[in-house]
Structures are given as structure tokens and as C-alpha cells.
Amino acid sequence: MSNSSVLGYALLGLIQQRPSSGYDLRKIFAETAMGNYSSSPGAIYPALERLESQGLIYGVVKDSAGLRRRRLYRLTPTGTAELRKWLTRPIEQSHVKRGMAELMLRFAFMERTLGADSSVAFLQNLRAVVRAYTSGLETYFRANAEHMPLSGRLALQCGIRGFRSIYLWTSHAIRMYRKPPSLLTSGPAKTRKGGPG
Amino acid sequence: MSNSSVLGYALLGLIQQRPSSGYDLRKIFAETAMGNYSSSPGAIYPALERLESQGLIYGVVKDSAGLRRRRLYRLTPTGTAELRKWLTRPIEQSHVKRGMAELMLRFAFMERTLGADSSVAFLQNLRAVVRAYTSGLETYFRANAEHMPLSGRLALQCGIRGFRSIYLWTSHAIRMYRKPPSLLTSGPAKTRKGGPG
DNA sequence: TCCACCATGTAACTGGTTACATGATTAC
DNA sequence: GTAATCATGTAACCAGTTACATGGTGGA
Numbered sequence: 001m002s003n004s005s006v007l008g009y010a011l012l013g014l015i016q017q018r019p020s021s022g023y024d025l026r027k028i029f030a031e032t033a034m035g036n037y038s039s040s041p042g043a044i045y046p047a048l049e050r051l052e053s054q055g056l057i058y059g060v061v062k063d064s065a066g067l068r069r070r071r072l073y074r075l076t077p078t079g080t081a082e083l084r085k086w087l088t089r090p091i092e093q094s095h096v097k098r099g100m101a102e103l104m105l106r107f108a109f110m111e112r113t114l115g116a117d118s119s120v121a122f123l124q125n126l127r128a129v130v131r132a133y134t135s136g137l138e139t140y141f142r143a144n145a146e147h148m149p150l151s152g153r154l155a156l157q158c159g160i161r162g163f164r165s166i167y168l169w170t171s172h173a174i175r176m177y178r179k180p181p182s183l184l185t186s187g188p189a190k191t192r193k194g195g196p197g
Numbered sequence: 198m199s200n201s202s203v204l205g206y207a208l209l210g211l212i213q214q215r216p217s218s219g220y221d222l223r224k225i226f227a228e229t230a231m232g233n234y235s236s237s238p239g240a241i242y243p244a245l246e247r248l249e250s251q252g253l254i255y256g257v258v259k260d261s262a263g264l265r266r267r268r269l270y271r272l273t274p275t276g277t278a279e280l281r282k283w284l285t286r287p288i289e290q291s292h293v294k295r296g297m298a299e300l301m302l303r304f305a306f307m308e309r310t311l312g313a314d315s316s317v318a319f320l321q322n323l324r325a326v327v328r329a330y331t332s333g334l335e336t337y338f339r340a341n342a343e344h345m346p347l348s349g350r351l352a353l354q355c356g357i358r359g360f361r362s363i364y365l366w367t368s369h370a371i372r373m374y375r376k377p378p379s380l381l382t383s384g385p386a387k388t389r390k391g392g393p394g
Numbered sequence: 395t396c397c398a399c400c401a402t403g404t405a406a407c408t409g410g411t412t413a414c415a416t417g418a419t420t421a422c
Numbered sequence: 423g424t425a426a427t428c429a430t431g432t433a434a435c436c437a438g439t440t441a442c443a444t445g446g447t448g449g450a
């Protein structure tokens with residue numbers, strides 16, 4: 001039952017959005033902004049088999065339209081529950097440190113599954129954890145910068161800036177949930193007022 | 198000879214900076230800002246064995262000071278060459294998309310191994326690729342935003358902002374190489390002027 | 395006929411994770 | 423003596439990569 005592979009959850013979330021075949025899912029990874037995930041058949045099909053063997057999804061072969069049979073997957077109740085469990089996991093600093101992509105994935109699926117209020121709560125939680133983590137990095141930077149080579153210092157700064165950017169984004173995202181969004185503005189990285197740390 | 202594991206290159210780079218034992222390297226991953234890499238013995242020691250069997254490093258057992266013998270690793274000429282080969286690889290969009298951490302690692306090791314001029318060239322190259330990639334994402338966003346749920350839009354925006362932040366950082370870093378740095382300022386994410394896209 | 399595309403699979407390999415094992419030294 | 427820390431390893435497991443296999447359909 002305890003799943004653990006990020007790809008597995010990505011598949012779970014996508015299948016929940018709409019019943020899909022392996023091919024559909026591969027296309028999503030290959031053609032949309034979710035392209036940071038695998039898309040290779042050697043990853044997708046075994047992952048789907050695992051999910052099915054765990055009882056989280058079930059596939060029905062459709063022989064529709066004379067094409068080769070495609071196996072359409074849907075979530076089982078267990079699968080839905082597992083997805084929710086994943087989405088509601090508490091956010092830890094280690095996730096921010098090494099698994100930001102997974103947190104984003106959770107956020108992307110959250111609205112649909114748990115509703116907008118949960119998304120806002122998640123964002124607020126994330127903002128706090130990111131802020132704490134960033135300020136830890138800044139402390140580390142202040143303590144160690146003078147002993148580091150320029151390149152090391154700059155690389156660390158890049159990381160810090162990245163997290164500050166995420167911090168700002170969480171605020172932006174929360175605002176967007178509060179009032180209906182004006183579409184098509186991704187918003188520049190503004191001067192931060194009262195950012196993390 | 199063709200290595201490919203990022204951890205392997207991280208080890209190569211660190212060993213080049215100073216001869217190290219597995220334990221030393223684990224400590225670096227566990228205690229410094231390089232903590233995004235593994236640090237578990239089950240990752241480090243086998244990786245070191247692989248590097249040694251490929252002739253990229255060699256280990257000498259030091260029985261110094263009565264402690265348990267520690268195996269100090271150094272780069273072989275082949276290892277140095279391999280490191281340089283990795284550092285001078287051309288930057289591709291796919292690296293920016295899925296392997297930003299590896300690019301940062303390359304940058305962090307570059308100054309020491311290839312000199313500051315190479316670092317600046319790398320940054321300029323990176324800046325161009327990041328800009329192109331970001332502007333692709335922005336185009337995708339403009340084309341698809343209206344068909345995406347708010348959460349999807351926001352997640353994508355987060356990515357775009359992240360890359361804009363990296364873009365700004367490359368400019369900052371180039372400036373830092375041009376004139377001696379004023380230490381201890383990691384610099385806020387400023388309003389961008391003429392950013393990517 | 396042959397190619398491109400739809401669609402699913404499989405097998406070998408690689409490398410990281412977790413967890414455990416071992417043993418030496420230092421400090422109390 | 424015993425706990426903490428230094429230091430290296432090992433084994434089972436798991437998931438992803440690459441590359442190949444298969445086979446149906448529609449169009450040139």
C-alpha cells in the first residue's frame with residue numbers, strides 16, 4: 001500500500017483527472033509542462049502495473065475504433081484514498097530541500113481533489129516552511145561565505161534566490177486564490193518586501 | 198569510461214579539490230549546502246569503487262594516528278581528464294529542464310579546475326539557454342493558460358519564476374566575476390529589467 | 395509495399411535507498 | 423565497561439534508463 005514513487009503519484013493524479021491509457025499519460029509527460037517526468041514506456045507501463053497490483057487503479061481494455069486495444073485506467077476507491085493521503089501529508093523541510101518538484105505536483109493536483117481551501121492552506125504551510133528553510137540557508141551563507149570560493153558562494157546564492165522566488169510565488173498564489181485571477185499574467189519577480197529571513 | 202552518474206561527478210570534483218576519504222565526502226554531503234546529494238554509505242562507497250575500477254581515482258590506505266584505516270582517494274590523470282570533459286560539455290536545453298542541479302555542480306567546480314574565464318563563459322552560455330527555455334515556457338503558458346485549472350497555471354508560473362530567478366542570477370554572477378565581489382550580500386531578487394522572454 | 399504512427403510491452407543494466415554489520419578509538 | 427564517534431562496508435530491494443520487440447492501422 002505504501003507507494004513512495006513520485007511517478008506513481010503523478011500517474012495517480014493524472015488518472016484521477018481523467019481515465020487514461022499508458023499512451024495518454026506518456027503523451028502528457030512528453031508534450032506538456034509536466035515534461036520533467038519520464039514518459040519512457042519502460043517507466044510508465046511498469047509503474048501502471050505496480051499501481052494496479054496494489055489495487056490503486058484498474059484497467060479496462062477498450063477495443064474501440066479498430067485501433068489496437070488500449071487499456072484505460074481509472075482509480076479505485078483505495079487509489080483515491082491513497083492519493084488523498086499523499087496530498088495531505090505534512091510538509092517537512094526535507095521535502096523543500098530535496099523534493100520541491102513533488103510538492104509542486106501535490107499542489108497541482110490538490111485543487112481538483114481537495115478543493116480550493118485545502119490549496120490555500122497548503123500554500124500557507126509551504127510558505128512558512130520555505131521561509132524557515134531559506135533563512136537557514138541564509139544563516140549558513142553568512143557563516144561560511146568568507147571561507148568559500150566565489151563559485152561556491154554564487155552557487156549557494158542561486159539556491160537561496162530560488163527559494164526566495166518560491167516564497168514570493170506562494171504569496172502570489174495565495175492572492176490568486178483569494179480573488180478571481182486576471183489570467184495570462186505570470187507576474188515578474190518583484191522587489192520583495194518582508195521576504196523570508 | 199563514460200561515467201554518467203551525477204554523484205560520481207560530485208565525488209570527482211570534491212576529490213579534486215582535496216584528497217578525501219569516503220567518510221570525508223559523506224560529511225560534506227551531510228553537513229554543507231551540498232546536502233542535496235546522498236551521503237548514505239550505500240551510495241558513496243559503491244560509487245567510489247566504481248570510480249576506482251574505472252581508473253578515475255585511486256585510494257591509498259592511511260593508517261595514521263591509530264584510527265581505523267581510512268582510504269584516501271585522489272584523482273588519476275584519467276580522472277582529471279574526465280572531470281574536465283564533464284565540465285566543458287555544451288549546455289543543452291534538456292539540462293536546464295531536468296538537470297539544473299548538475300549544471301550548478303559543474304559551475305561550482307569550474308573555477309577551480311578551468312579558471313575564472315571558463316566560469317564566465319559558462320555563465321554566459323547558461324544565461325542564453327535559460328533565457329531561451331524560459332521564453333518557451335512563457336509561450337506555452339500564454340497558449341495554454343486559459344485551458345488549465347488555476348492550480349496548474351500557478352504551478353507552471355512557479356517554474357517560470359524559478360527560471361527567471363536563475364536568469365537574473367547568471368547576470369549577477371557574471372558581474373561578480375567582472376569586479377571583485379563585495380562579500381556577504383546574496384542580493385535580493387530585484388525587479389528585472391530586460392529579463393528573459 | 396513500405397512508412398509513419400498508435401499502443402503496449404519486456405529485458406538487461408544501473409544506481410540509489412534502507413538497514414544492517416563490523417571494528418577501532420576516545421571520553422566518561 | 424560502555425557509549426559515542428570514526429570509518430568502511432554489504433545485501434536486498436526498487437525504480438528508472440535504454441533499447442528492443444510486437445503488432446495493428448492508415449496513408450503515400
